[in-house]
Amino acid sequence: MSAVSFDHVSRHFGEVKAVDGVSLDIPEGEFFAMLGPSGSGKTTCLRLIAGFERPTSGRISIFGEQVADLPPYKRHVNTVFQDYALFPHLNVIDNVAYGLMIAGQGRKARHAAAEQALEMVRLGGYGTRKPSELSGGQRQRVALARALVNKPRVLLLDEPLGALDLKLREQMQEELKGLQRQLGITFVFVTHDQGEALSMADRVAVFNEGRIIQVGAPEDIYFRPEVPFVADFVGSSNVLPAPLVARLTGTESPAAIRPERVRLAGEGPLKAVVTGLSFLGLSTRVTLDVEGTRMTALLPQDAARPTVGETVALAWAEGDLHLMRGGA
Amino acid sequence: MHSDRASLGLKIAAAAGLLFLHLPILLIFVYAFTTEEKSFQWPPPGLTLKWFAVTWNRPDVWEALGLSVKVASISTVIALILGSLCAAAVSRTRFFGRETISLLVILPIALPGVVTGIALRSAFSIADIPFSTWTIVLGHATFCVVIVYNNAVARFRRTSGSLIEASMDLGANMFQTLRHVILPNIATALVVGGMLAFALSFDEVIVTTFTAGQQQTLPIWMLEELVRPRERPVTNVVAMVVVLVTMLPILGAYYLTRGTEAVAGQGK
Numbered sequence: 001m002s003a004v005s006f007d008h009v010s011r012h013f014g015e016v017k018a019v020d021g022v023s024l025d026i027p028e029g030e031f032f033a034m035l036g037p038s039g040s041g042k043t044t045c046l047r048l049i050a051g052f053e054r055p056t057s058g059r060i061s062i063f064g065e066q067v068a069d070l071p072p073y074k075r076h077v078n079t080v081f082q083d084y085a086l087f088p089h090l091n092v093i094d095n096v097a098y099g100l101m102i103a104g105q106g107r108k109a110r111h112a113a114a115e116q117a118l119e120m121v122r123l124g125g126y127g128t129r130k131p132s133e134l135s136g137g138q139r140q141r142v143a144l145a146r147a148l149v150n151k152p153r154v155l156l157l158d159e160p161l162g163a164l165d166l167k168l169r170e171q172m173q174e175e176l177k178g179l180q181r182q183l184g185i186t187f188v189f190v191t192h193d194q195g196e197a198l199s200m201a202d203r204v205a206v207f208n209e210g211r212i213i214q215v216g217a218p219e220d221i222y223f224r225p226e227v228p229f230v231a232d233f234v235g236s237s238n239v240l241p242a243p244l245v246a247r248l249t250g251t252e253s254p255a256a257i258r259p260e261r262v263r264l265a266g267e268g269p270l271k272a273v274v275t276g277l278s279f280l281g282l283s284t285r286v287t288l289d290v291e292g293t294r295m296t297a298l299l300p301q302d303a304a305r306p307t308v309g310e311t312v313a314l315a316w317a318e319g320d321l322h323l324m325r326g327g328a
Numbered sequence: 329m330h331s332d333r334a335s336l337g338l339k340i341a342a343a344a345g346l347l348f349l350h351l352p353i354l355l356i357f358v359y360a361f362t363t364e365e366k367s368f369q370w371p372p373p374g375l376t377l378k379w380f381a382v383t384w385n386r387p388d389v390w391e392a393l394g395l396s397v398k399v400a401s402i403s404t405v406i407a408l409i410l411g412s413l414c415a416a417a418v419s420r421t422r423f424f425g426r427e428t429i430s431l432l433v434i435l436p437i438a439l440p441g442v443v444t445g446i447a448l449r450s451a452f453s454i455a456d457i458p459f460s461t462w463t464i465v466l467g468h469a470t471f472c473v474v475i476v477y478n479n480a481v482a483r484f485r486r487t488s489g490s491l492i493e494a495s496m497d498l499g500a501n502m503f504q505t506l507r508h509v510i511l512p513n514i515a516t517a518l519v520v521g522g523m524l525a526f527a528l529s530f531d532e533v534i535v536t537t538f539t540a541g542q543q544q545t546l547p548i549w550m551l552e553e554l555v556r557p558r559e560r561p562v563t564n565v566v567a568m569v570v571v572l573v574t575m576l577p578i579l580g581a582y583y584l585t586r587g588t589e590a591v592a593g594q595g596k
Binding site for chain 1: 488
């Protein structure tokens, strides 16, 4: 049975179609990422699952139960908020035990459970502190423990790593992934960071303008984008315009090719002028002009480097040039 | 270059300013102990404690004090209920006319008391409402609501909206959320607002003169007493009491708000 399922769900705010006819199925135990630029409808989708928004039309079910009209407090899902939303008047242990207190558990039992949850996020012994005395990363862990202690069937995470610095973020990515594997709970994760989505999720849904553009495994999204938007948004693929592709392959449709798959060769199907070089450490990024279309190539450090202004030929392996549908 | 030490002239000016502000209050305290009862004579010919006993035995003082306390208490309770509800509505939801309502609520405190007083008085006479404790309460509530509203609105703005969502996400319904999250977060703001409202009501004169009729609150009683030449120091004793009763809540409010800054600032 799917953990979460959307059937043609829309949420309109007046004229604005925040979510516009989205259908999706998230199987139990999956780590599902919703990826998209801000305003693409991914957060509204999450809020629809949590119950903070009601759909304008369509059906939402959680483990088979129709929930469109259920308030948040009657759903077996819990949320880790972007700003953590820890209760400032409660200390850490009472924050974590809040859900259990509401559920009517006694003080001793709920504090024991909360302490266990805190240990799971490696914050054992922090119970008596106030949220204001914690660092950003620690608050994030408390928010996680506060949600997980209720044993939700689905955990919703709204850009939970956005406020952390790079190093902490990478560490938390590992930990979240580990927790999800260990607990087997369905995670629905909203992010605008494509690297985060690709590295953590089992499946990624790419959102744009209230619709899902493509759903698939990270490899599919990365190497086989179906439309130029996905190719461009997920890791800045080169998008070749349809007329150019028609000349190369005979098919009139846009195509994507990853920068790291572009080789500079003596002979090749495309001629390009080198417009810039930048050193990135592991590789060198070459910006190219192909008959007015901007392309980039990532060259390994041992490859021969061209000079700016030089005309080069571009080559790639069969299958690296990925044909897409036109349009968005 | 910035100098850490103020010049002598500036120090003298500051001292003179402070004296000008506070010496009259000190004089009122001193005259509460004078032996001269008809005119205020400097220096006092002698010091005595008898006026405290005299004041204690004056039924009109007790009556006025009773009315003042009653009016201030009821006004404060009304202000707490209306002010916090109004603040919640204005800061939590968006609706047509929200800004207008916010302005209308704050207006009474910007309006001169005379205008509020005359407006209320003519309204009472048109509606044929006889003067009573409740007419005074109504007059005081107009500005007490503003005080509570202002305090509560500021706190609501600093309380992140996702706290309420977090509470409901964790299984709490609206009432549980109100009890466990909203009230504890705005409690100090309400206490402070209530204390200030009480102090404001307790020493209010202008609006009261228009809405009291023949009744005397403590400040009105003092005003009347000044024209009478008998037992003048009694007024000073009462003045001391009024200063203490109004100063303490204001000082308390000041310390309470100072303490909450650190707590309130941690929305994230």
